[in-house]
Amino acid sequence: MLKTVNLHKKYNEYSALKSLNLEVGKGEIFALLGQNGAGKSTTINILLGLMKATSGDAYINGISVSEHPQEIKQHLAYIPETVLLYPNLTGIENLDFFSKIAGFNYTKSELSELLLRTGLQELAHEKDLGGYSKGMRQKVGIAIALAKDAKVLLLDEPTSGLDPIATADFTEIVRQLGQEGRTILMATHDIFNAVSVATNIGIMKQGELVQHLPSKSFTAEEVQDLYLKTI
Numbered sequence: 001m002l003k004t005v006n007l008h009k010k011y012n013e014y015s016a017l018k019s020l021n022l023e024v025g026k027g028e029i030f031a032l033l034g035q036n037g038a039g040k041s042t043t044i045n046i047l048l049g050l051m052k053a054t055s056g057d058a059y060i061n062g063i064s065v066s067e068h069p070q071e072i073k074q075h076l077a078y079i080p081e082t083v084l085l086y087p088n089l090t091g092i093e094n095l096d097f098f099s100k101i102a103g104f105n106y107t108k109s110e111l112s113e114l115l116l117r118t119g120l121q122e123l124a125h126e127k128d129l130g131g132y133s134k135g136m137r138q139k140v141g142i143a144i145a146l147a148k149d150a151k152v153l154l155l156d157e158p159t160s161g162l163d164p165i166a167t168a169d170f171t172e173i174v175r176q177l178g179q180e181g182r183t184i185l186m187a188t189h190d191i192f193n194a195v196s197v198a199t200n201i202g203i204m205k206q207g208e209l210v211q212h213l214p215s216k217s218f219t220a221e222e223v224q225d226l227y228l229k230t231i
């Protein structure tokens with residue numbers, strides 16, 4: 001699970017996060033909505049240990065991010081809008097490379113199996129990443145998370161720039177990952193997608209969580225209405 005406790009972040013005099021308290025349990029998918037600059041990426045960067053909080057702390061499976069920034073990396077996978085991969089390596093070579101960095105040594109057929117689980121067609125496994133679409137890159141990103149067996153996934157605008165089919169594919173994989181008991185925090189601007197996949201929705205405004213809703217009780221239109229009223 002994932003938790004932030006009274007998380008504050010100041011950039012010089014500007015408070016980007018103000019006492020943020022978030023909790024995402026095992027098997028939950030928490031969609032974090034909010035305008036540009038609300039503090040979503042700052043939250044994710046602190047959870048990843050890439051940035052230090054000014055005060056407060058974050059916990060991944062009960063481990064303090066500020067005290068154990070290296071240890072938490074074993075539990076985490078990060079999928080940004082554009083997954084950074086090597087364009088001159090094939091899908092399977094990229095997966096092999098990043099699995100090895102994380103300390104896992106898979107056979108070729110195991111790597112292929114991981115890619116197939118994300119819906120990446122076999123024909124693509126041996127093709128260079130340079131020719132992949134954004135949706136295909138996202139699938140390799142998910143395969144890396146599966147290879148690490150990351151229990152907590154942080155997604156930063158993962159469906160931005162994907163076509164509707166690739167978005168639906170991605171949404172389905174995320175739903176499955178939640179059903180497997182993984183903990184997922186997803187920053188997004190896509191309210192429709194958030195309502196369709198998330199178990200919980202949080203709306204952030206100027207560094208604070210101003211709404212926290214169970215998504216199954218709301219339609220996308222209702223969440224959009226609330227979002228517009230809140231922001």
Ligand SMILES: Nc1ncnc2c1ncn2[C@@H]1O[C@H](COP(=O)(O)OP(=O)(O)OP(=O)(O)O)[C@@H](O)[C@H]1O
Pocket residue numbers: 011016034035036037038039040041042043
């Ligand atoms: N390195 C930085 N130095 C100074 N200010 C920053 C820095 N990074 C972010 N900020 C500011 O902190 C606030 C929160 O930014 P953040 O990127 O976390 O928002 P966001 O909700 O992820 O926005 P977006 O939807 O555009 O990605 C913004 O006002 C931003 O300008």
